[in-house]
Amino acid sequence: MKFIDEARIEVIAGDGGNGSASMRREKFVPFGGPDGGDGGRGGTVYAIADRNINTLIDYRYARKHIARNGENGRGADCYGKGGDDIVLRMPVGTIITDMESGELIADLTEHGQQVTVAEGGQGGLGNLHFKSSTNRAPRQKTDGKPGQRRMIRLELKVLADVGLLGMPNAGKSTFIASVSNAKPKIADYPFTTLAPNLGVVRVGPSQSFVIADIPGLIEGAAEGAGLGHQFLRHLQRTGLLLHLVDLAPFDEAIDPVAEAKAIVNELTKYDEALYDKPRWLVLNKLDMLDDDSRAKRVADFVKRFKWKGPMFEISALTGQGCEGLIYAIYDHLAKHGAAGRAAEAEELAADPRFREGVAGAAASADEMPRASNDARAQPPDEE
Incomplete structure (x- = not known):
């Protein structure tokens, strides 16, 4: 296998789903009230150190890694499903750096060490959260927050004494x-x-x-x-x-x-x-x-x-x-x-x-x- 010790990739976390503004409407329930569920959170991108990998060749060709968005909330108190997370397995000794800010995100020096590379967006709130004694039929809801998006640089420095x-x-x-x-x-x-x-x-x-x-x-x-x-x-x-x-x-x-x-x-x-x-x-x-x-x-x-x-x-x-x-x-x-x-x-x-x-x-x-x-x-x- 070809040895690759440098790579540049883009990681995109999932957006949070939007909250729902819904009213409960059923037979014989004339004043059902709000029942809009929250949106699901967006998927997060993680990096984990794996001693069974010794090269970054997987990231030389797969340049973009995108997590799924969270689903929108629905009526009947249905909350949206959260987006699936992505786990990027990297060799022990990999240094992860944000290319735009130059910030050191992580230095993976131990097997099994896991860090968050891009945080998924939080889901929006449904109108169920806005009901009160003075606002019994709220129409408010919030949209989900966008997921984090980063261009990162991976640099492998092997661990040796x-x-x-x-x-x-x-x-x-x-x-x-x-x-x-x-x-x-x-x-x-x-x-x-x-x-x-x-x-x-x-x-x-x-x-x-x-x-x-x-x-x-x-x-x-x-x-x-x-x-x-x-x-x-x-x-x-x-x-x-x-x-x-x-x-x-x-x-x-x-x-x-x-x-x-x-x-x-x-x-x-x-x-x-x-x-x-x-x-x-x-x-x-x-x-x-x-x-x-x-x-x-x-x-x-x-x-x-x-x-x-x-x-x-x-x-x-x-x-x-x-x-x-x-x-x-x-x-x-x-x-x-x-x-x-x-x-x-x-x-x-x-x-x-x-x-x-x-x-x-x-x-x-x-x-x-x-x-x-x-x-x-x-x-x-x-x-």
Whole structure:
């Protein structure tokens, strides 16, 4: 299914039905009095978060959602039937915004959360409500109120604890496939990932977190190069960013330091808040280097990149170093209170669309490597 994370739709609530002005007329009842019923209320448009949906594709093509109007009131105290409500099911993580006013209507962050998007109109009153001791044959009635009408913008930001950053072919998809239950497309050419992937990483029977992989960035993404900044919004809810760097590129003309600095620059251009998130450096593909060249490349990279934050050396393909990294991530999330999605991760893992994945569950807690206390990455100095 195609991944769609933005949509614009129109929602129209139903109008309330009009009240009725009727008089009771029956044989042997010469003074029956007023018996006009009220109009029914208009249907309301609701939005509900559903964890079984992971894209907004349903709203890319169905652009208008209209609830039914309420029926008019009738005589003999007959009230009009209320209009049927409409429930729009959306992925968890959807932000709903009024396009005209810019008002944030709702942020659907929990499964089953329901909000009113467009309120149905109230039904009008029949003349039954206007009778009194001085007005025994009222002819007054009121019309129903119109339903709310809105143009709204839907924006999906996936819920994840950890986000992956890096150039295309840095090994992000291989890493998330190695440590979680995600099964992304992996190939030896750039931009194999065209949509965000979520994976549940288990570090114990009841300990887990969610990791998100987005398409790679390239220099000039702010100007629309590659896939641009289209998917960076999916990292805004994360508590930690992993910056993956290919330390053994196939093309020797490629400078890993220059590529890493380009990613940091693009992050700054997109959102300062995202740039300020804790960020760890992960040097990948070290299985392609022997021990001597590996140590030299790592030392040269750190020196030129002027990195002072937490750093890990891994091979996503062979799994070397991945176990220690995921335990350090879980420790960091638990320490900073960012592991609140563990229960939700369990629910995701129970979803039949996700396969069970165990990442290093056999390791003991005493053997867990600990991350540095200063998890916030220091920005590299420009040369």
